[in-house]
Amino acid sequence: xxGVTQTPKFQxxxxxxxxxxxxxxxxxxxxxxxxxxxxxxxxxxxxYSVGAGITDQGEVPNGYNVSRSTTEDFPLRLLSxxxxxxxxxxxASSGDKGDIQYFGAGTxxxxx
Amino acid sequence: xxxxxxxxxxxxxxxxxxxxxxTYTDSSSTYLYWYKQEPGAGLQxxxxxxxxxxxxxxxxxxxxxxxxxxxxxxxxADTQTGDSAIYFCAERGSNSGYALNFGKGTSLLVTP
Numbered sequence: 001x002x003g004v005t006q007t008p009k010f011q012x013x014x015x016x017x018x019x020x021x022x023x024x025x026x027x028x029x030x031x032x033x034x035x036x037x038x039x040x041x042x043x044x045x046x047x048y049s050v051g052a053g054i055t056d057q058g059e060v061p062n063g064y065n066v067s068r069s070t071t072e073d074f075p076l077r078l079l080s081x082x083x084x085x086x087x088x089x090x091x092a093s094s095g096d097k098g099d100i101q102y103f104g105a106g107t108x109x110x111x112x
Numbered sequence: 113x114x115x116x117x118x119x120x121x122x123x124x125x126x127x128x129x130x131x132x133x134x135t136y137t138d139s140s141s142t143y144l145y146w147y148k149q150e151p152g153a154g155l156q157x158x159x160x161x162x163x164x165x166x167x168x169x170x171x172x173x174x175x176x177x178x179x180x181x182x183x184x185x186x187x188x189a190d191t192q193t194g195d196s197a198i199y200f201c202a203e204r205g206s207n208s209g210y211a212l213n214f215g216k217g218t219s220l221l222v223t224p
Binding site: 031035040041044048058092098100102103104 | 116143145153154155157160162200202204208209210211212213214215216217
């Protein structure tokens with residue numbers, strides 16, 4: 001039972017480069033979300049999705065795009081990376097009740 | 113978003129009890145959570161409580177909820193050095209679907 005899988009685990013980018021952080025879950029969860037974690041800031045919501053084809057913005061959406069073409073996958077795209085996007089990114093998913101959110105292991109991103 | 117507040121640091125001796133406190137502001141929160149994060153690792157769900165409960169006990173962990181004061185606490189009995197980590201309080205509020213609103217985390221140091 002894989003749960004929530006994030007790839008890659010680590011990534012270094014140069015300013016202006018683009019990349020996609022992958023998130024996949026095998027629990028048939030409708031709800032998925034992306035958070036970023038910065039030192040001393042806790043986790044902040046970037047984007048979320050309540051089902052395939054439906055996405056919405058969270059607290060800190062600027063500089064990030066998402067799409068949800070399937071129930072399983074919820075990729076996060078950085079179109080033009082900036083040093084301010086250096087962070088640890090966590091993907092999470094939740095079932096219908098929304099009582100438990102399952103987190104991936106995180107992607108550690110550095111933008112130089 | 114609404115603020116979830118936690119003290120930043122707590123130091124206890126091995127074998128003592130630890131109490132980590134949290135206050136939240138969204139009175140419509142349905143679930144409240146405690147997550148543990150060890151250095152360089154992801155988020156581990158320790159326990160959660162539904163908003164119509166006052167207390168939940170799970171082995172060494174006791175969660176107390178005072179809904180009137182919007183105060184949540186996590187007590188760890190017989191604290192061990194392996195409990196040293198950052199502990200995050202989170203609420204599932206009324207906005208952004210099932211998204212969680214996190215505190216900044218309490219760093220627990222357990223000394224021998």
